[in-house]
Each structure stands twice: as C-alpha cells, then as structure tokens.
Amino acid sequence: MALKITVIGTGYLGATHAAAMAELGFEVLALDVVREKIEMLERGETPMYEPGLEELLRRHVVGFEGSSGRLRFTQDWAEVGAFGDVHFVCVNTPQKHGEYACDMSYVESALASLAPHLARPALVVGKSTVPVGSADRLARMIAELAPAGEDAELAWNPEFLREGFAVQDTLHPDRIVVGVRSERAEALLRQVYETPVGEGTPFVVTDFPTAELVKTSANSFLATKISFINAMAEVCEAADGDVAKLAEAIGYDDRIGKKFLRAGIGFGGGCLPKDIRAFMARAGELGADQALTFLREIDSINMRQRGRMVELARQALGGGSFLGRRIAVLGATFKPDSDDVRDSPALNVAGQIHLQGGQVTVYDPKGMENARRLFPTLGYAPSALEAVRGADAVLHLTEWREFRELDPAALGEVATTRLILDGRNALDPELWRKAGWTYRGMGRPTA
Ligand code: UDX
Numbered sequence: 414m415a416l417k418i419t420v421i422g423t424g425y426l427g428a429t430h431a432a433a434m435a436e437l438g439f440e441v442l443a444l445d446v447v448r449e450k451i452e453m454l455e456r457g458e459t460p461m462y463e464p465g466l467e468e469l470l471r472r473h474v475v476g477f478e479g480s481s482g483r484l485r486f487t488q489d490w491a492e493v494g495a496f497g498d499v500h501f502v503c504v505n506t507p508q509k510h511g512e513y514a515c516d517m518s519y520v521e522s523a524l525a526s527l528a529p530h531l532a533r534p535a536l537v538v539g540k541s542t543v544p545v546g547s548a549d550r551l552a553r554m555i556a557e558l559a560p561a562g563e564d565a566e567l568a569w570n571p572e573f574l575r576e577g578f579a580v581q582d583t584l585h586p587d588r589i590v591v592g593v594r595s596e597r598a599e600a601l602l603r604q605v606y607e608t609p610v611g612e613g614t615p616f617v618v619t620d621f622p623t624a625e626l627v628k629t630s631a632n633s634f635l636a637t638k639i640s641f642i643n644a645m646a647e648v649c650e651a652a653d654g655d656v657a658k659l660a661e662a663i664g665y666d667d668r669i670g671k672k673f674l675r676a677g678i679g680f681g682g683g684c685l686p687k688d689i690r691a692f693m694a695r696a697g698e699l700g701a702d703q704a705l706t707f708l709r710e711i712d713s714i715n716m717r718q719r720g721r722m723v724e725l726a727r728q729a730l731g732g733g734s735f736l737g738r739r740i741a742v743l744g745a746t747f748k749p750d751s752d753d754v755r756d757s758p759a760l761n762v763a764g765q766i767h768l769q770g771g772q773v774t775v776y777d778p779k780g781m782e783n784a785r786r787l788f789p790t791l792g793y794a795p796s797a798l799e800a801v802r803g804a805d806a807v808l809h810l811t812e813w814r815e816f817r818e819l820d821p822a823a824l825g826e827v828a829t830t831r832l833i834l835d836g837r838n839a840l841d842p843e844l845w846r847k848a849g850w851t852y853r854g855m856g857r858p859t860a
Contacts, residue, residue, distance in 0.1 A: 415439060416604055419497035421523050423450050423486070425579065425683075426540060426572055427503030428459055429466060433583040434501075435473035435484040437608050442496045443486050451486040462752035462779045465580040494530025499601055500537045502527075503572075508687040515544060515691035524551055528558035531565040536601045540572045542628050542688055544695040548592060548621040568598045569621050571628035576682065577750030588615045592624025629695075632688040633708060638673040639680050640714040646676035646856025647721070656856030657838050676856050678758040678810060678836040679718035681747035686712070686756050719761045721855070722808070722836050726766065729832055729853055730806055735771030739829065741804035742766075743797055744811025744837075745777035745784035752779040754787055759810035762836065767791055776800035778815050802827040812839035821848035 416439055420431040423445040431443040445451050453460055457471040471477045473484040487493060493500065504519040520541050527537065537555060539548060552567040559565035569592035574582040589606050593599045599618055603610065610616050619627070646656040656676045664671025680686065689708045696705040730738055740763075747757040754760055760775075767773040767790065774792040775784060776799070785793055794800035797816065801807055801824045809816055821844055825831050831850040833840070838854045845852045846860065853859065 416498045416601070417442070417496055418605070419444065419493045419500045421445075421493070421500060421502050421527065422504035422519070422541075423454055424503070424505055425461060425463070425576065426505075426574065427501075428454060428470070429463065429574060429579040429583050430501055430503055430540065430572070431484060432466065432469040432473060433580070434605075435481060436469060436584060437605075439483065439605075441473075441484045442493060443484065444488060444490070444493050445486070446488065448488065451488065455486055462750075463579050464577065464750055469580055490526045491530050494527060494532065494535075497535060499605060500527060500535060501570075502537060502539045502541060504541055505683075506541050506543055506691075507683075508690060513690040513694035515542070515687065515694075517543065517547065520547070520551070521554075524554055525558070528555050528565070529560070531555070531559035531561050533561055534564040535559075535561065536566050536568055536598055538568045538570045538602070540570055542571065542632075542684070542691075543625060544691060545622050545625040545629070545699075546695075548625055552594070552621070566595060566598055568593045568602060569624040570602065571624060573628070573631065576753055577748060585609060585612065586614055588617055590617045590619065590624050590627050592619050592621040594621070629688055629692040632685055633692055633705075633711075635673055636680060636685045636689050636708070636715070637711050639675075640711040642674045642676045643679055643718050643856075644714050649856040653858055654856075655858055657854070675838060677718065677812075677838050678722045678762060678855070679715040681756040681758045681761070682753060683755040686715070718855070719758050719765070722758075722762045722810070722834070723765045723769075725853060725855070726762075726806055726808060726834055729834055729851070735766055735769045737770070737772070738805045739772045739774070739803050740766055741794075741797075741800040741807045741828075742773055742775045742791075743777075743800065743807065743809045743816050744780075744813060745775050746780035746811050749811055749813040750779075752783055754780050754783045757784075757811075759836070760784055760788055762808065762810055763791055764788055774800045774804070777811065778813050780811075798824065798827060804828050805830045806832040806834060808834050808836060809840055810836045812837040816840070821845045821850055825849055 418434045418439045418441045420427050420443040435441045459466050473481045475482045504523050506515040509516045548569040591602045649656040660674040663669050693705045696702050742763040744759045763773050774794050776794045776797050833850050835854045842852045
C-alpha cells in the first residue's frame with residue numbers, strides 16, 4: 414500500500430517538500446500552527462516568491478481544477494498522527510537573539526505535539542537544520558511520549574534546497590542523506606525517495622550525528638568558498654589584479670571547480686550566515702571549538718565586504734560624506750529569483766549609506782514589499798530606470814537577470830553621473846564603458 418506522508422511546518426522547506434511529495438505520488442497531509450499560512454496554501458498561493466512552487470501546489474492541492482487532490486492541510490495534530498506513516502518535520506531553526514546558537518524551540522514543540530499522537534507504527538523524519546546531537550535527544554523524546562513505543566522511530570534527512578531552485582532541488586536532489594537507526598527506517602526512506610533514486614540520485618546512509626553534520630559542513634564549505642574568493646578580491650584590489658579572471662582560471666582545475674567563486678558583497682540569507690554561527694557554537698559545546706575557529710574568519714571576511722562596498726561607493730563619489738548624494742541601489746534580496754531579504758548584503762549596504770546621509774533609492778524585481786517592511790525609511794522606485802533617475806551613482810547589489818539586460822545607454826540618459834558600481838561582478842564592464850559609464854567591480858581593475 415502506498416505510504417501516507419505528513420509534513421509539519423509549511424514554510425519554505427515544508428511547503429516545497431509537501432508539494433514535491435504529492436508530485437511523487439503520495440497522499441500528503443501538511444500541518445502548520447499558523448492558520449494564515451495554511452489558508453494561503455489552500456488557495457494555491459505561497460507566502461514567498463519561489464519559481465514553480467505555486468504551479469506545483471495547484472497541481473496537487475485539493476479543490477483546483479485538474480488537481481490530483483493528493484495534498485491537504487490541517488491544524489489538527491491528532492489527524493496528523495492518525496494519517497501518517499512517515500512524518501517530515503520541516504520547521505525552522507533561526508539564530509537565537511543575541512547568540513550564535515540556533516533556536517530549537519520550534520522543533521521541540523513540533524515533536525512534543527506530534528509524539529503523543531503516534532499510536533501506530535510511524536517514522537518521524539527530521540529535515541530542519543539542527544546542531545549535531547539533536548536527533549539523539551529527539552529520539553529519546555519520541556520513545557518517552559509515543560503510545561506506539563518502539564514502533565515510532567526517528568530518522569534524520571537533511572535538506573539542501575537552494576532558494577530560487579527549491580522545486581528542482583527537492584524533486585531532483587544532488588544527493589539524499591539519511592541518518593537511521595534501523596533497517597526499517599532505511600527501507601521506508603528508500604520507498605519515499607524511490608523516484609529520485611531511480612533517476613540516479615545517490616542515497617547515502619549514515620548514523621544520526623553524521624547526517625546532522627553533513628548539512629552544516631556543506632554550508633560551511635560553501636561559505637568558505639565565497640569568503641575565499643572575496644579575500645582574493647581584496648588582494649587583487651591591492652595588487653591591481655582581476656579576481657574575475659583569477660576565479661575563471663582556478664575554476665578550470667576540477668578539484669577546485671568554478672561554482673561559488675563569484676566575488677562580490679558576499680553571502681546572506683536565512684541559511685549560510687546562521688548555520689556557520691550555530692556550527693561554531695555547537696563545536697564549542699562539544700569541546701571542538703578550535704576545529705572551527707576558521708569559520709569566524711569566514712564570517713568576518715563576509716561581513717567586511719558590505720563595508721568595502723560602502724567605501725568603494727564613497728571613494729568613487731570623490732571621498733567624504735554621502736550627505737546629499739543620490740544613490741540608486743539595484744537589488745534588495747540576498748540573491749536573485751527570491752523575495753527573501755533576510756540578512757541581505759544588498760539591503761545592508763543600502764541601509765549603511767542611508768544612515769550616513771545618502772539619499773538611497775532601491776529597486777528590486779521581487780523583494781520590494783519585504784524590503785520596505787524591513788527598511789521603511791529607504792526610498793523605493795517602481796523600476797530600475799526610475800531608481801537611476803537623477804542618481805550620482807548606481808550600485809548593482811543583487812544579480813538579477815533583469816539588471817544584466819538593462820540598456821546602459823537608456824539609463825545613462827536619466828542618471829546625473831554615469832557611475833556604476835557592480836557589487837556582484839555580474840555586469841559586462843565593456844558594455845557599460847562603451848555607453849560612457851565609469852564601471853567599478855570588486856577586486857577588478859579600474860579600467
Ligand atoms: C544555501 C545552500 O546553497 C543550500 O544548499 C542550503 O540548503 C541553504 O543555504 P541559499 O541560502 O538558497 O542556499 O543560497 P545560495 O544559493 O547558497 O547563496 C547564498 C549567498 O551566497 C547569496 O547571498 C549569494 O548571492 C551568495 N553567493 C553565492 C556569492 O556571493 N558568490 C557565489 O559565488 C555564490
């Protein structure tokens with residue numbers, strides 16, 4: 414008989430996972446403690462912008478024309494307990510206020526609410542990013558609270574989805590990692606992921622701590638790659654080299670690889686920054702803090718790039734103060750194809766210049782609403798052209814395709830000064846220079 418699946422927490426990860434499970438053919442019941450989130454999803458809408466996700470939801474949420482009807486929502490824990498053979502826990506683990514460690518309260522409360530309703534054989538599968546050692550503790554919690562006793566079990570199955578590619582990454586992952594304690598748990602997860610595994614996705618079976626560590630170490634490696642190239646950008650700048658060429662050249666070595674070597678204003682978002690900090694905090698608790706002190710440097714190289722961008726802008730404007738200078742900022746989200754502004758380097762730079770007296774006008778294709786909520790005192794324009802109108806300098810801070818396709822000549826007509834600073838090294842310098850602009854990238858020669 415086909416497995417029945419529940420998904421607990423319908424944020425980024427959960428909403429995508431629930432829709433993907435329905436796409437793979439399972440009956441899915443998803444729960445969230447926030448009523449409004451569920452009501453939105455029932456209307457086939459998502460609280461965030463994620464390409465392809467609304468379409469996928471509408472293909473499966475009950476009530477849409479032609480939908481499979483395999484995806485339903487609830488707020489009733491008893492219903493979830495009675496329904497599911499496999500329960501995926503997808504709640505978030507944000508950074509604790511004022512600390513590096515992550516906040517486990519949502520995971521704990523999800524387990525505390527679910528476990529007393531596990532009266533029949535069930536596998537609870539944690540997907541949230543947690544400090545190593547959590548799964549062991551949560552397994553004991555299930556053992557204490559679940560009426561099914563040993564028939565209710567835990568497994569850990571970290572999620573690697575990228576915002577902007579969430580649907581693709583969930584349906585066709587690079588790899589599936591499962592931390593399990595029994596053959597039954599492994600067999601159930603093989604059944605859940607039969608389709609992607611059949612398409613060739615590697616299926617890696619580990620113990621609990623390794624599964625938890627795979628996620629944090631993968632994110633640490635990615636963060637390290639970005640900070641490495643940003644450190645090289647600083648050296649290139651001092652030595653008059655070109656970090657873009659350097660990245661291309663080292664990237665041909667396939668031990669290094671060319672991905673994640675784009676220098677610029679650095680990484681942000683809801684994952685990389687908080688995950689490396691939580692990892693350092695956890696290593697400290699385990700007495701292994703020395704092993705991860707390098708991550709402190711990775712974090713500080715990353716945060717330094719935001720300040721470097723501000724200084725680059727100041728210098729390019731002739732030094733001195735930003736008072737009375739008009740700055741156009743293209744991009745507000747932490748990366749393109751997302752409306753997420755959490756810890757966004759772009760907004761951070763815009764905010765710093767604004768706080769130093771600059772008149773900042775921001776435009777972003779999808780992130781305007783979230784940006785305005787977070788930084789209501791910045792100026793906002795309805796298009797790139799309007800943001801650039803009257804500007805003394807244009808800062809390109811999130812590499813949306815729309816910005817690469819801008820016409821430098823048309824923008825030149827409305828800008829006060831043709832000065833473009835590319836905080837993502839993603840624009841074509843030649844194109845802008847030909848249209849009479851002064852182009853400055855990060856870690857790239859002036860002209
Ligand atoms: C990341 C991981 O990639 C994903 O596997 C994990 O599950 C969650 O965290 P995401 O937060 O969506 O995903 O963003 P990602 O695509 O990794 O980009 C992170 C940040 O790094 C962005 O701000 C991006 O602009 C920046 N970045 C990326 C660079 O500055 N240079 C690069 O070369 C690549």
